[in-house]
Amino acid sequence: MAGQSALSRTQGFRLKNLGQYAIAMIRNVCFSMFVILVLIFTIATYDPEDSLFHPSTKIANFFTSKSNATMKSDTTVIKTVEDFAVGTAVIDELTEPAESDLSECDVNSPIDCRDPEVFHLMISATIAKFKDTHFYKFGKAVQGDTNNSCDMAWRFRPKEETDAAASKDYRRFVVVRHENCTHSIVHMGEYHSGLNARKPKTKIKNAEREDIAIDSLPVVESETSFSRGKYLIYVGGGERCKNMNHYLWSFLCALGEAQYLKRTLVMDMSLCLSSIYTSSKLDEEGKDFRLYFDFKHLMNSTSVLDQGQFWTYWNDLHKKYGMKLHLVEDTWIKPMKLRRVKDALIMRKFGSVEPDNYWYGVCEGTSSVQKPWHLIKRSKRLMDIVSAIISKMNSDYDSVHILRGERARNKELWPNLDADTSPDALISALRDNVEEGRHLYIATNENDTSFFDPLRNKYKIHFLDEFMDLWGEKTEWYSEATKLNNGVPVEFDGYMRLSIDTEVFLRGKKKIETFNDLTKDCKDGINTCSVAMS
Incomplete structure (x- = not known):
């Protein structure tokens, strides 16, 4: 009897709980239906400003509109070509244009050269025109001299010259606005035609530093570093005032020997220009090496020192540090015989009898010394x-x-x-x-x-x-x-x-x-x- 009583109590408890669950479920369903009805009513009666809630036609118009979209992009920062895909704007913030602007466009109003669409059209036109050119960076577009012109500057180099320094150009673009509010480039000016994109000379501190770097001579770091160096210098010879091919052939021999002996070449930065190149038809002394050749490239590629600076340090320090000179007056002594010389300076002194006094005679008949042509580049x-x-x-x-x-x-x-x-x-x-x-x-x-x-x-x-x-x-x-x-x-x-x-x-x-x-x-x-x- 006790077992039956317990079973009855358990069944009663389950029936009671089941009823409670059914009531809760009905209550939840009713509340959900109420929320859905409220949401449907809200959507049906709400007219939002967010363009993503507009019908599909408005959404399409919103994303395909070009010229009237408010694109806020910092075009004052110079960007490299890799910063953007050609013809695609870099957009930091995009807001919807007024609907009236989409249907009406004043084709005669001034072109906004700061508009990113116009800016990127100019870049695209430039890249398309100069297919064999690598562009380092483009400057911001600025207003030209007319309402429909914009100027833009850039730095570039030919694609095949991977180690060439960048050159600069700035051109004027004529831009038209169409009735559908898009833009087109209809004309690109000639070299350096975009004068308004040129930086004022008073503000080109970086360019001035670049010029200084191009013209600067090697600097001796300290007395100690100078005293520990090993040097080679060529004195005299028949190279003076010869044609430039002759000079280069001999100069490269001196460079090659210096590299072979692992020494710094002490060089004369002052050249004599042959009469075949001058308007006076006379040989002209005092021409700076840097007017014709890229000294920065040479200095960065091998060890060289201006002879004026060298002799200043040598005269002051060679006795103090016991630096000795090894003199070679015979042109036919080959570089291989000088490898064991430990003196600080090897001086090759050439006589006055041509052609026995030509520098390039040092390198003839030997394969050990190579003329490093890759070190010589135009200024x-x-x-x-x-x-x-x-x-x-x-x-x-x-x-x-x-x-x-x-x-x-x-x-x-x-x-x-x-x-x-x-x-x-x-x-x-x-x-x-x-x-x-x-x-x-x-x-x-x-x-x-x-x-x-x-x-x-x-x-x-x-x-x-x-x-x-x-x-x-x-x-x-x-x-x-x-x-x-x-x-x-x-x-x-x-x-x-x-x-x-x-x-x-x-x-x-x-x-x-x-x-x-x-x-x-x-x-x-x-x-x-x-x-x-x-």
């Missing part, structure tokens, strides 16, 4: 002019090198050269290599460039003198070269012209040489072709 200032010329031709041109002058008049050594480089012959030779209408840069020693006028019917021809505005008295090159020359103006001499002519020619899409492509005559005269090839 950055000259290369800036090269970049500017290429930019003015939109980095898309072909080039031809035409040697004439005295060679064309010497029929004994070059019997065919004159006829093979005549305008008619050139048109015939270029027909299969250069498409009509192309920019064609002609690097030549022909003084009268009108000689090539018949080619203008086929090509857009260019010569170095066409770009004289890049080195005139009002240019950066002129002012910087004058500073380097202690305030004395520097002539844009024949070797500078030859350097730029050569560098622009070498960067053409198609390159046509005189003696390889235009004539069968030999470069060094009749019957020398096989000698040149051997």
Whole structure:
């Protein structure tokens, strides 16, 4: 009986709990239905400002609208190309435009050059135009001289020159606004046309520091570091006032020996420019090495020291630290015999009898000393002019090198050269290599460039003198070269012209040489072709 009583109590308890659960469930369902009804009523009657709650047509209009969206992006910060995808705005904050702005657009109102859409259109147009150029960074777009123009600056280098310093350009863009409120670039100006994007000279402290770095000479850190150094110097010789190829051939021999002996080369920064490069037709002393070659690159690549600074320290310290000099007066003593020399300074002293006093004689007959050609590069200032010329031709041109002058008049050594480089012959030779209408840069020693006028019917021809505005008295090159020359103006001499002519020619899409492509005559005269090839 006791067991039955307990079972009855348990069943009663379960029935009681089940009833309570059913009541709670009904209450929860009713409350949920009430909440749903309230939510439906709220959505049906609420008109929100949030664009994401608008119908799909408005949402589509919101995201596809371009010019009237308020895009707040800090374009005062210079961005690299990698900071954005071409044609895509970098958006920090995006707010919805007024609906009336979407349907009406004043195509004649001034262009807002700060609009990120306009800014990125200008960048896209620049990248599309200069396909063979690597862009380091773009400056902010600023207003041009008219309501529909914007100026923008950038730094760049040719893609194939991975270690080249960046050059700068600033151009003017003409922008139009369409009825649907989008923008287009309809014109890009020439090189350095966007003057309003150029930084004022009073605010180019970084550029000034860069110039100082380019021109600076190596600095001796301390007396102790100088006393522990090992040095090599060449004195005298027949290199003075020779053509620049001769000078470089000998200078590179000195560099090669210094590297082989693991010594610092003490070098004379003052050159004598041969009369073949000067307007005076006289040899000219006192030309700074840095006017022609990239000394910063040389200094960063190997150990060199200016001889003026060297002799100052040597005279003051060599006795104090017991630094000794090892004199070599015989040119034919090869570098291998000097490896065991422990004296601080090895001085090679060359005599006055040519050709036995040429520096390059030290390196002849030995394979141990290599001429480090990779250490010699054109001056950055000259290369800036090269970049500017290429930019003015939109980095898309072909080039031809035409040697004439005295060679064309010497029929004994070059019997065919004159006829093979005549305008008619050139048109015939270029027909299969250069498409009509192309920019064609002609690097030549022909003084009268009108000689090539018949080619203008086929090509857009260019010569170095066409770009004289890049080195005139009002240019950066002129002012910087004058500073380097202690305030004395520097002539844009024949070797500078030859350097730029050569560098622009070498960067053409198609390159046509005189003696390889235009004539069968030999470069060094009749019957020398096989000698040149051997």
